Amino acid sequence: MTTSDPYHASLNPADKETAVGLYPHDMHPGLVPGISVDDQRNRFGLDKPLFFTTAAFIIAFIIWGVIWPDSVANVSSAAFSWAITNAGWLLNITMILAIFVMAYVGFSRLGRIKLGTDDEEPEFGRFSWIAMMFGAGIGVGIFFYGPSEPLAHYLTPPPHTVDGNSVEALHQAMAQANYHWGISPWAAYALVGGAIAYSSYRRGRVPLVSSIFKPLFGSRDTDGPLGKLIDALALIATLFGTAATLGVSAIQIGEGVTIISGHPVANAGLLVIIGILGCAFILSAVSGVSRGVRYLSNINITLTLGFVIFVFIVGPTLLLLNLIPSGIITYLDQLLPMMAKGLSWGDETIEFQSYWTAFYWAWWIAWTPFVGMFVARISRGRTLREFTLITVFAPTAILILAFTVFGGTAISFNQKGLEGFDGSASNEQVLFAMFQDLPLGTITPFLLLFVLAVFFVTSADSASVIMGTMSSKGDPTPINSSSSSGVCP
Template identity: 55%
Template sequence: MSTQQRPPRAKLGAEARRAGKSLGRLDYQRPEYPHGIHPALVPGISIDEQRRRYGLSKTVFVLAGLLTVIFVIWGVADPAGVATVAQAAFDWSTSNVSWLFNSVAIIILVVLLGIALSSYGRIPLGKDGEEPEFSTFAWVSMLFAAGIGIGVLFFGPSEPLTYFVNPPPLTNEPESVEALHRSMAQTYFHWGFHAWAMYALVGGAVAYSAYRRGRSLLMSSIFRSLFGERHADGFAGKLVDSFAIIATLFGTAAALGIAAMQIGTGVSIVAGTDELTNTMLIVILLVLTCGFIISAVSGVARGIRYLSSINIVLTIGIVGIVLFLGPTLFLLNLLPSAMMEYLGSMFDMMGRSLSWGQETQAYQSAWTVYYWAWWISWSPFVGVFIARISRGRTVRQFLLGTILIPSSLLFVAYGVMGGTSIWMYREGLPGFSDDMAAPQVFFTMIDNLDYVAWVPYVAIGVLSIFFVTSADSASVVMGMLSSQGDQSPRRGVVIFWGLVMSGIAVVMLSLGDATALQGLQQLVIVTAVPFAVVMLLIIVAWFRDLRTDPATLRHLYAESAVRHAVIDGVQKHGDDFALQVGPAADGDGAGAHIDSEDESYTGWYQRRNEEGEPVGYDYETGEWEDGWTPQGDGDDSAQRQNEEAETPRAAD
């Protein structure tokens, strides 16, 4: 994949400062403001302009690591006991908090669309005037990459077929035309706008926090305005980061477990052997884990990224092969119809809950609630990724792009894969039955196409690379969360989280039935409950930040000034008046209703040194009072000074 990347961030330092001064000369200064600058004139602060030391956060590492290691040891030593507890916790969660997952999914989508279409949508995820780090084409390509994963080959063919044969309760007759379209709509519902809104919430809040307010790339950084700096950096913030790690561990472990299941099925079909047992699946998982460790230890991150790009091309290629060698005309008719069915039945699907009866509740637990929990678990991992590629985008571009672009790809991919499996089932092609295991559907579908006997081998390779790259990327994110936001966490920390994640996947597989999906679903739902509450708090915290953003302040001043000036101008001069800036009497100015000295406006842009002590900063020149210079903005001596200041040390 070609990525048209712009110049390195460090080289944009002077450019960003000049952009800040495009607001006008900083003539109006008062000592009451930090650094003498009015909060409406602050151009923003990027993460690389701040001074901080990174090191292992002992509280987060020990809290999240100890809990998950104990769980893995317990699961290996007493799988029956874990299964009993997991089942009880799952039953309680699905009976008592399913409404929470449904509410979170609905609220997040509605709120983000509201933010995108409001005046907040114009706020940049970066400093004023800062150009996007990646071109639009490269950004869109990487969003597509984020949307392509194990689901296309595993759930793409199997999930619509499941709904076609066994429709959701109180909907349509099995295997009817109505069930066909509802099955596609239900699949789109689980993988579409609601899922990507969850990722967009975390990604947008993290990107804004890091690139607009200069905070660390941590979940806890989002809550500075809600918890206060002391609590966000203290135990409350560390608890949030720990919840994020635990959610990521179980969510990613579920994906790795599913990948192992699909690979195992492919190997058994290609080799012509009997269906693999869970023990053999665990062996496959452990072999792939060794591949992840080799990639992490050898430092072949660039090679892994290239493999990941190749993976995306291969996955899209497989979808294209199915489209053109499968029932092409049927699929071309189905895709737009399925999309309209999704949009038309969305509110009905959003409204399904326990109030519709026990059958609906059981279905929701097995499917919709499981998906909402899974996306919540994945949101820190995917959110940090899309945050890091979206610097310089506006909030509106980011939210609408993240929600709409990957979803559109998945609608096509799932429409092609699911439509083909349903068509083959209706035609009675060999291998299809109403009790097929999910991992078998893809390979059975490929077996009924001509000229593609080689595709299963490619699919096994794609799934294996997906396993390694996902484990690698998720482990790096968890390493960041446990290392105070360090974007290059220590290799040993990354490997530790990867091993724990694989251990959880082993335990999950050992708890399940023949397909192991039951164990995966149970633990994902249970562990996502705390982070579902965190997601709601993220909305409140991000809104508080956006409400006090310099761009929001300028908008409020402009709205008030223009409204009063126009009324006054028409009253005094009719049609013949013009606007000019001048002093106003106390209480009559554009900002008379705003307390610009309130800490919610001014507290965040106070510059500090590595010890957290205030340091003077000149917004006119971009110079620090003590001579410190961000890396890349100064000479070699400044570089050495920065490197000494940023020597890692243990935290807490």
């Protein structure tokens, strides 16, 4: 291949020198037959400047937190408050745009584009594909917030809506929880994941967040300091997000052990639990996505759906049968009004947004580099239409079902006056109290502990693989980097 074609003739000298394998994957999408990153001459390996700079930042932050924990808390709180006040509108607009962009991608002619070469087939079956994106994008949140968030919205509905502890509050609670966990976050995941998958498996770029910006900034900038900065921020966001998720998992497991044994678990006990599960996920991470992550994800989704079906059958079945369709309809009916809520609605709305919606939006957006890269990794060979529809709607359907069943049951127990459902208990206490008050209450907590442990390993496993890719210049199978990255959270 020579550089005498019109495309290369149009490049400036800097782009010719810094870009790798430009032709044909930087041509117009309509002219590209598809070229994979595997067909490019990329040199993978540890990205030492990125790895050590990020590691130094993380270590410095940990030292700061250990020596001056109050300072970290105050600075973090002040930064979050400033961001909500001054950039809350941007979070909301970003989530809204993600929905409309993915709707256009999924239902336009762009949907026919394959995330891979024209003759490439999907690497994973559809069930495993959905299971893996479900495990990476949700983690233990389905159990941690499933019963407690709808209950919280039922007792204290969003401002300017309905009165608490009412029939209207029941449906408003389900709509609000579905809004936080439904289409919006999964559209954001799909936007980033689809862009990375298209960039890597259709245009031949390395599967990094910085590759998305190559058409905007050019090869010289995205292969240089700007690209390193983008990937470093993505790596830091993934590391902190993973640490928070694993912390929540450990708290849930510790609470479960306390409830079952009758003895509180000290911090040392939590560290032992984390250490044991950490060894498990490092072994799983080394086995790769096609084995460890896939097998664990299949177990995760099967057990989760099993718990949902169990609660549906032995819980307030008649209420849930009526609540599922009415909750979905209320969610769709209130979707636009909920999107429109912002600072202009007054102090009460600002407080609610800070504690709930804006917090979630910031969390999901920070989580998009990890989930986006992981979803891109497992979606190779799919069309953009299939990718969009499944990524947005399949996890949303599972979450709406789970939150309605778990949340509706918790609200039903509140209406019956059962202990632990008055809004004063922690999220994990509500979870275990719900299962203890159902039939087989002496057995299900043990099974629940097992599910939480598997979720812990799966989340850490998926994150370690992606952090390994980030720190090894986009290597899709970074075995050594995965195991070393797995130690960090």
